[in-house]
Amino acid sequence: DLFRLVESDVGRPLAHVRPRFAADRLQADMEQVLQRLGTIERQVEVIESAKRYIMRVMPYRTVDNVIAGVVVTFVDITQIAQAEEKIGALSHDLRNRLESLETVLDLVPVGILIAEDDDGDAIRANRRAAELAGRRAADGKLSTVPAVLPLMVNGSKVETHEQPLQKAMRTGKPVRGYEARIAQADGSSIDVMMSANPLFDESGRVRGAIAALVDVSNHKEAERAQERLLHELQHRVKNILATITALTSRMIRSSSSMGEFATSFHERLHAMARTHEVLSSHNWGDADLEELLRATFSPYSTTGRQNLVVHGRPFHLDAATAAALGMVFFELASNAAKYGALSVETGRVEVSWNVVKPGMLSISWKELGGPAVEEPSRRNFGTTFIQQSLEYELRGSVELNFRPTGLECLLEIPLARKEAVKLTGNDEQERSTSRLGSLIADCADMAQTPQGSKAKSTGQHLVDRNILRTGCTTSSS
Structure with missing residues (x-):
């Protein structure tokens, strides 16, 4: 050879x-x-x-x-050399595979933790796991992080032996769906879900463990938001039902017939629905004043007739103010349609607004082209509701003039409340709806008293309500 x-x-x-x-x-x-x-x-x-x-x-x-x-x-040594060559090729392939695996682990948005020694004080982590643990990640390589993570459950620190990775190594059993929070260096915390599996050697002994770490903060926040929305929805339904109940009770006592009651009741319900629709389109945040006005006037609009003229720069109202003004605008518009400018083809309503005084929104309502109006001789539901809702809700002031050309009403509403109290849209809606039910009941009682016995546009009998106020009256409603 x-x-x-x-x-x-x-x-x-x-x-x-x-x-x-x-x-x-x-x-x-x-x-x-x-x-x-x-x-x-x-x-x-x-x-x-x-x-x-x-x-x-x-x-x-x-x-x-x-x-x-x-x-x-x-x-x-032919066989030995061939075996060495094969081992070399396998080692090269293994090295490439490990590099590919580390690259994949570096890219996945899931944290991966690897413990290869149950007695070790450190574990290896991919980029996402290091970030969630509040550590600096190594570029393209597994980082070393402390074996004990800063986990908290219900505000209490999770002990070492109870942490998923250590528990999987200690018991030799997988740990699934473990939810906790990881404390961050800046004092914040992140909601996470962990699952851990033990790793075994060829003899069946535990040689380590591997764990997956997922950031579920957005999911948890969505769950909390859903719970808040459900709670708020329950309150909304309860408060709206209370408002409708109070409205029904008042209107039944004051209506002369079921037909009159049904018509007025439906009109007010539709007005509430239009106001709520405007607020819902803005997620119960700030609502546009002109949009609210045009929604209120929609039942009285006709093709080819401009019965509403608005003047004013774009202005947004908080949810509580918009809810109150929406019903006030309806009562004014309903009154104008029955007795004022909107009752004739040639009539129109001009509404303008501006911040004339510092921190004070002025809204002017002027009816033109309609029949002459005069001050009503008695207080009724519509009149009382308008005056007391503005006083009760907005703590403003009102100047009312019954002119031969039509009703003129000036509303002045303080803006300080929007700056001083930052409520969420849902809180605003819940409070305003609840107060509206109480207001209707108050108006029902006050509408039965002589006009001369009312408080003189100061709302002193309502100061303890601790909400805004303004006042307005109409010729009839």
Whole structure:
């Protein structure tokens, strides 16, 4: 396998024999061994068969300890070399796979924690896990983080042995869907869900654990928001039902017939619905004043007739103010449709607003082109509701003039409340709806008293309500 030998080669120098491998250095190696009396090893490969051998050149000693030549031995290492090449290829492939895995772990939006020693004080984490743990992540590589995470459940710190990764290693059982909060360095915390699985060696013993860490803050916030919305919806329904109940009770007492009651009741319910629709379109935040006015006037609008003229820059009202003014505008518009400018084809209503005084919104309601009006002789539900809702809700003031050309009403509403009290839209709606029910009941009682016995546009009998007030009256309603 190694030399092309013939019978006549016996006794000839080895350098004269033709080898089957590259033997350019063989003669030099033999001479060097004879000079230095050392050993030289080289790996050689048979050209024809690709077999590999370890060639060892050693000095030949006689029994008399005399160097008489060299001995050249060959050991077949073909299988060993092939195994080494395969191991090298596998190692290269494994290295590439590990790099790919680390890259994937660095990219996934889920935190991955790996513990390979149950007695260790540190664990390895991918980028997302390091970020959630409040640590700086290494670029493209797994980072080392403390084995004990700053987990909290119900405001209490989670002990080391109860943390999912450590518990999986300690018990050898998976831990699923563990919810907790991770404290951050700035004092905030993040809602997370963890799942951990133990890792076993070939003998079945626990050699570590791996855990997945998911940020569920948005999900938890959505759950809390849903609970708040459900709670607020319950209050809204309750308060709206209370308002409708009070409205029904008052109107039944004051209506002369079921037909009159049904018409007035439906009109007011539709007015409430239009106001709520405007507020809902703004998520119960600030509502546009002009939009609120046009929604109120929608039942009285006709094609080709401009019965509402508005003047004023864009102005937004908070939810409570908009809810109160929406019903006030309806009572004014309903009164104008029955007795004022909107009762004739040529009539119109001009509404303008401006902040004339610092911190004071002025709204002017002027009816033109309608029949002459005069001050009503008695207080009724509409009149009382308008005056007391503005006083009760907005703590403003009113100037009322019954002119031959039509009703003129000036409302002045303080703006300080919007700046001093920052309520959410849902809180505003709940409070305003609740107060509206109480207001209707108050108006029902006050509408039965003589006009001269009312409080003189100061709302002193309502100060304890601790809400805004303004006043307005109409000719009839």
